[in-house]
Amino acid sequence: MSIKTSTIATETVPFVKMQDTDYEVRADHAMCVNKSELDKPVTSNIKYGLLGILFGIVFVKAEIISWFRIQEMFRLESFHMYGVIGSAVIVGMISVFLIKRYNARSMEGEKIQLDDKKFNKGQIYGGLIFGLGWGITGACPGPLFAQIGTGATVIIVTLLSAIAGTWVYGRFREKLPH
Amino acid sequence: MLEILQKPWPWYVAGPLIGLTVPALLLIGNKSFGISSSLRHVCAACLPANIPFFKYDWKKEIWNLFFVAGILLGGFIATYLLGNPEQIVVAETLKTDLAQYGVTNYESILPIDLFSWPALLTLRGFIMMVFGGFLVGFGTRYAGGCTSGHAIMGLSNLQWPSLVATCCFMAGGFIMVNLILPFILSL
Numbered sequence: 001m002s003i004k005t006s007t008i009a010t011e012t013v014p015f016v017k018m019q020d021t022d023y024e025v026r027a028d029h030a031m032c033v034n035k036s037e038l039d040k041p042v043t044s045n046i047k048y049g050l051l052g053i054l055f056g057i058v059f060v061k062a063e064i065i066s067w068f069r070i071q072e073m074f075r076l077e078s079f080h081m082y083g084v085i086g087s088a089v090i091v092g093m094i095s096v097f098l099i100k101r102y103n104a105r106s107m108e109g110e111k112i113q114l115d116d117k118k119f120n121k122g123q124i125y126g127g128l129i130f131g132l133g134w135g136i137t138g139a140c141p142g143p144l145f146a147q148i149g150t151g152a153t154v155i156i157v158t159l160l161s162a163i164a165g166t167w168v169y170g171r172f173r174e175k176l177p178h
Numbered sequence: 179m180l181e182i183l184q185k186p187w188p189w190y191v192a193g194p195l196i197g198l199t200v201p202a203l204l205l206i207g208n209k210s211f212g213i214s215s216s217l218r219h220v221c222a223a224c225l226p227a228n229i230p231f232f233k234y235d236w237k238k239e240i241w242n243l244f245f246v247a248g249i250l251l252g253g254f255i256a257t258y259l260l261g262n263p264e265q266i267v268v269a270e271t272l273k274t275d276l277a278q279y280g281v282t283n284y285e286s287i288l289p290i291d292l293f294s295w296p297a298l299l300t301l302r303g304f305i306m307m308v309f310g311g312f313l314v315g316f317g318t319r320y321a322g323g324c325t326s327g328h329a330i331m332g333l334s335n336l337q338w339p340s341l342v343a344t345c346c347f348m349a350g351g352f353i354m355v356n357l358i359l360p361f362i363l364s365l
Binding site: 057086091095145148157 | 238298336
């Protein structure tokens, strides 16, 4: 188990030539990236599964995965979803501030790294497209998984379709405006 | 105790718990919160088709797949062990509007009239589940993140591109629900 020093220049690489190193490809257009440089066995991921279980329970119990709640949010009929997202962001902001302020390390001993996001027009076009889909399905990707867990097996179709959408984006990515 | 857990949880309990996922993932293993990337990892694992966007070592991101598998299992536990026996409480104005489109079943967290296997075979259901899902997958990847990656993780880290993305998510949702969805629901 060794910690490699990170010498990745994410800023200077042109947009389409991002397949040079694996980290850059993984980081490219992905919000969740494993910044850890440690080699860990697959079983070490069970803790993320457990965290996912807790997260999924909150999703269902607070009805965040409900199509009705999302409709109420976009019809301005309920404060619920604004309260959930707003308070989540505030708690997240305070946490990130403290992690940076105290140069916190992860339980595995690594310094915690947070990348800056670079702006591209995809955040506008893609954001609007996702918003349209969110309004129809009443679900972002996380809730899709939780909805299937609640026994709504038909949502497997929606999930497969979302995977297909992701694939089509990847296929035509270089032709799309960014 | 079980009774309290069975009732729907208020936003001021759920929101902070979701916010705490951000430091939890960072502190456990230096991972940034984000869910839509899991869809990309599935593409990379199952059908990379020599597309550069999917040519990376997805196994390094397998934690993300464990996380979403956990979400699915959490949904199961919350429904079958901590399930709310009551019907879902929905705003009266929404109920009135939905009744016009034949949506009257409030037994489940999802409207069974719209999201079910029989509904999938109707034009309305097909558009909502198949086309809607496609927009979610295409849009989140085009935007580089979803509600978790941009709205929660990105805003927590004070990233202005994430604020732009979040505003666009909301704009798209407002347009769909108020201007377009009534036509889809009346199909």
